[in-house]
Structures are given as structure tokens and as C-alpha cells.
Amino acid sequence: PAKFIQQVRNEAGKIVWPTRREVVTTTIMVFILAAAAAAFFSLVDLGIRFGLTQLLQAVS
Helix, strand or coil: CHHHHHHHHHHHHCCCCCCHHHHHHHHHHHHHHHHHHHHHHHHHHHHHHHHHHHHHHHHC
16 A cells, blocks of 8 residues: 555656646637637527528428
């Protein structure tokens, strides 16, 4: 058990934590990309809804 704990501590010492700036930048990018994806799928949904509405009105 002592050797295992020593190995775990050695591995934990190799961890490189991100800086505050990296975390903030990454978080902002995630929010921007999520908003872009939401806008894209919203537009696709509107387009499909419009197309189906036009198709169904033409058939009936």
C-alpha cells in the first residue's frame, strides 16, 4: 500500500492545472459555440417548419 500511495502522489505531481486565463477563455468559447449551435439549429428548424407548412398547404 505504501508504494501505491507513493506512485499516486508522484503521478498527481505531474498534473498541469490550467491558468485562470485559460479557464476563462475556454469558458467563453464554450458559451459562444453553444449560442452559435443554438442559432443554427433554430434556423434549420424554422426552415423545415416553413417548408412543411408550404407543402401541406399546397397538398390540401
